[in-house]
Amino acid sequence: MAKTTGDAHAGHQHSYIANNTKGDYLKRLRRIEGQARGLQRMVEEEQYCIDILTQISAMTKALEVVALGLLDEHMAHCVVDAVAAGGEEGQIKLKEASDAIARLVRS
Secondary structure, X not given: OOOOOHHHHOOOOOHHHHOOOHHHHHHHHHHHHHHHHHHHXXXXXXXXXXXXXXXXXXXXXXXXXXXXXXXXXXXXXXXXHHHHHOOHHHHHHHHHHHHHHHHHHHO
């Protein structure tokens, strides 16, 4: 499970909801969930390793698309709004985005 920062995000309006893309993300995540179940079946049925690896690659790419979309929306809204407002919040949001990018690159 992902580490949370407690109440740091309480009351925060998530930009993907404001942009009406929540449904798109949920649709993609449900598709990825189906891919994961398909991978489990492939392993249970002892299918060819290369075919399993190909499906893992496709699922990884699908997760990356979701992650990059969320990151893009976070940068375009949460970070931009916080920086425009000035003060320490802008620096906090920039650091959050930088940390998220670092995690994505490492994974």
